[in-house]
Amino acid sequence: MPKFPGIIHSKLPDTGTTIFTVMTKLANEEKAINLSQGFPDFDCPDKIKERTNHYMSNGYNQYAPMQGVPKLREAIADKVERLYSAQYDPDTEINVTAGATQAIYTALTAMIREGDEVIVFEPAYDSYVPAIELCGGIPIFVQLKAPDYHINWKEVQKLVSRRTKAIIINTPHNPTGSIMNAGDMQQLEKLTKGTDIVIISDEVYEHIIFDGYEHQSIARYPKLAERSFVVSSFGKTFHNTGWKIGYILAPQNLMEEFRKVHQFNVFTVNNPMQHAIADFMNDSFHWYADLAKFYQEKRDFFNKCIEGSRFTFTPSAGTYFQLLRYKDISDEKDTDFVVRLTKETKVASIPISVFYHEGIDDKFIRFCFCKGYETLEQAAELLRKV
Numbered sequence: 045m046p047k048f049p050g051i052i053h054s055k056l057p058d059t060g061t062t063i064f065t066v067m068t069k070l071a072n073e074e075k076a077i078n079l080s081q082g083f084p085d086f087d088c089p090d091k092i093k094e095r096t097n098h099y100m101s102n103g104y105n106q107y108a109p110m111q112g113v114p115k116l117r118e119a120i121a122d123k124v125e126r127l128y129s130a131q132y133d134p135d136t137e138i139n140v141t142a143g144a145t146q147a148i149y150t151a152l153t154a155m156i157r158e159g160d161e162v163i164v165f166e167p168a169y170d171s172y173v174p175a176i177e178l179c180g181g182i183p184i185f186v187q188l189k190a191p192d193y194h195i196n197w198k199e200v201q202k203l204v205s206r207r208t209k210a211i212i213i214n215t216p217h218n219p220t221g222s223i224m225n226a227g228d229m230q231q232l233e234k235l236t237k238g239t240d241i242v243i244i245s246d247e248v249y250e251h252i253i254f255d256g257y258e259h260q261s262i263a264r265y266p267k268l269a270e271r272s273f274v275v276s277s278f279g280k281t282f283h284n285t286g287w288k289i290g291y292i293l294a295p296q297n298l299m300e301e302f303r304k305v306h307q308f309n310v311f312t313v314n315n316p317m318q319h320a321i322a323d324f325m326n327d328s329f330h331w332y333a334d335l336a337k338f339y340q341e342k343r344d345f346f347n348k349c350i351e352g353s354r355f356t357f358t359p360s361a362g363t364y365f366q367l368l369r370y371k372d373i374s375d376e377k378d379t380d381f382v383v384r385l386t387k388e389t390k391v392a393s394i395p396i397s398v399f400y401h402e403g404i405d406d407k408f409i410r411f412c413f414c415k416g417y418e419t420l421e422q423a424a425e426l427l428r429k430v
């Protein structure tokens with residue numbers, strides 16, 4: 045096909061291929077163990093697949109309602125009430141989405157106009173900034189500083205202005221594995237009180253939190269919930285990232301605006317899968333606590349295997365990612381180090397600097413431990429030799 049002959053004025057001139065795609069491609073080329081991109085190498089529960097087959101074979105193959113299948117929205121409302129003591133109306137305050145990414149994109153599109161400012165904590169999941177920029181919004185960056193990556197609220201306060209339209213938070217946090225605590229939520233409440241600021245709370249790892257800590261969902265805090273979109277992803281929770289199904293919670297007046305965009309953005313999400321997930325949720329409430337334990341065991345196993353290496357680390361508090369610091373090994377830039385590590389050591393990881401707009405490099409790289417024990421052991425054995 046000949047190239048487009050006109051001039052293309054890119055709306056995202058600085059955006060290239062995501063680091064996840066780049067590192068996964070390199071891992072495949074180099075036949076390296078891929079601990080870069082965050083997807084499990086084990087399957088989702090048979091029951092969910094069996095229920096999906098059931099619904100596909102029984103005629104559930106046309107459009108689902110725009111808001112999502114009613115019984116799935118009811119299952120979500122039930123879960124959120126049981127876990128966070130928050131009541132969301134399944135008809136007016138819950139929407140099923142094509143993954144968390146779409147939920148975040150649609151919420152930003154519904155809220156942000158040209159020149160609006162959005163506070164983003166860095167290192168930041170890489171979909172936030174392009175989504176803000178496509179709306180004509182301006183990302184205002186707050187750095188989370190190594191090694192603990194906690195939020196300095198005084199710094200945030202200084203950056204809030206009359207133009208601040210939204211704040212995006214993410215707990216448990218990708219890529220660092222840090223979590224927000226009740227004190228953070230109080231600070232956020234203080235900061236937003238009396239303003240028109242909307243919060244987009246990315247809680248896709250809500251059930252993957254360790255060492256007995258409770259996930260601080262925005263939904264737990266009524267004064268925050270009334271100004272927030274809360275986003276989650278079934279892909280992270282049920283080991284089916286490839287299905288790209290998630291959901292969003294918001295008070296009715298925010299949800300009305302969300303739906304105006306959602307209906308022309310994706311309109312609706314896979315029908316049989318929604319039914320299957322609802323059945324599974326209604327039947328398996330123990331899943332969430334089991335999931336935290338499941339991943340904590342993997343984190344502990346991986347970290348134990350890393351002991352004796354020259355990498356240093358603080359155990360991840362949530363998510364299925366572990367940061368390792370290679371400061372004692374090399375002065376290289378993290379983007380170079382991960383390429384060399386993939387080529388020479390045959391283990392692929394993700395450099396943290398790419399999640400900062402200014403490329404801050406504290407010599408941390410991210411490893412994904414949602415993999416089988418044998419894979420984790422093999423990877424750690426290779427890393428111990430570095």
Ligand SMILES: Cc1ncc(COP(=O)(O)O)c(C=O)c1O
Pocket residue numbers: 082142143144145146169214217218246248276277278279280285288289290
């Ligand atoms: C912090 C964060 N938000 C959102 C997403 C996207 O989730 P989904 O696959 O449901 O779109 C991810 C996936 O890696 C993530 O880590």
